[in-house]
Amino acid sequence: MINGLAEYKKRWDIETDNAIKPGLDAIRSALGELGSPEAEGRFVHIAGTNGKGSTAAMLSAVLQAHGKSVGTFYSPGIIDLHDQIQINGEPISPQALDEAMKELSGIETALTDFELLTAAAYVHFRNASPDYVIIEAGMGGRFDSTNVIDPEVAIIPSVSKEHTNFLGEDIKDIACHKAGIIKKWRPVVAGPLEEQVMEVIREESQKQHAELIVPGTPYQGMLSLKGAHQQWNAQIALEAAKELLGTSFDGQLAQVALSKASIPYRFEAYAEGLIFDGAHNEASIDALVETIRAEFPEKSIRIAMGMLKDKPYEKVLRKLEAISDDFVFLDFNNPRALPAEKLFAVSNSKIKTIKNIYDILPVNGYGEVTIVTGSLYLLSTLKNPDVLFLKHYRNN
Structure with a gap:
């Protein structure tokens, strides 16, 4: 259930598919009808069990501190679907989402509710053209509807058992789903994963010729987000920011940004x-x-x-x-x-x-x-x- 989506579906006479089907054929077909908005822009893709939202918020804060505009796609929403799609921390307006849904009303491919919202996010980011877009996977990674991009950086903060009815009971099977966001020749930043999970991430990285970056220690600075796990998320965000910004990365700007970064419902x-x-x-x-x-x-x-x-x-x-x-x-x-x-x-x-x-x-x-x-x-x-x-x- 995506709070607030029914209103847009009714307004634009959009019917969705209730059955969750593995694979990316439907979302790729729909995006193709829309002119492939997922092919435009500089993306970061985040998959993992926990830490996705916090890492996305901290990375967004660091990039904004460097003068960049940043789109984010979170899952799930806090109040409703508007806060799932943001630019520089501001939820998408009803008018902007209405414009995206209007475009989606003309496609022939049947989508699930989450696929529909994912497609709307990609359309909105194409229309708004932020400097970077951070995409949080909804479930798993490899067959998640967000996994249609070629990200500048992939991020996997953590992996543990979740959604076992879809992803499998074995932790290595779940890790395989998360590893599916790793793309050829693109770096991946991973958190402090248990060895059998890291083995899967390492194998996929080697297969894709992707540099694997694993921070050795957590971030040592001050954070507004509480908990030792957030120190690791902050360091992961820093490593990703360095990859994205290159020589323009400023450690002092990043430190100030991290001290202020926040996200609802994290302590x-x-x-x-x-x-x-x-x-x-x-x-x-x-x-x-x-x-x-x-x-x-x-x-x-x-x-x-x-x-x-x-x-x-x-x-x-x-x-x-x-x-x-x-x-x-x-x-x-x-x-x-x-x-x-x-x-x-x-x-x-x-x-x-x-x-x-x-x-x-x-x-x-x-x-x-x-x-x-x-x-x-x-x-x-x-x-x-x-x-x-x-x-x-x-x-x-």
């Missing part, structure tokens, strides 16, 4: 004692737990969470129960959402309740921190101005 402090974090799989929960321990060693922690039913919710719960025995489970409106009752049933927490997100979620205040996590879709719903939960915090 975001919404109010005093209230943190939003979009962790939704085992690896990102591990990073969240580590960051909570580092940032709030003396605080009592309450976890408010809702998850999608295709995520490893029991394993996620066990990890979070290591730092808290106080949980609030949330129902939210998404066809893939796991009922809060299911989380309640499998939880080992001493204190646990179920709430609808449209109820006010109280925070006890001094001495306690509430972490809201489990799904970006949950957090984007909470950003809705009609949700009483947020009205409470705006008024206090």
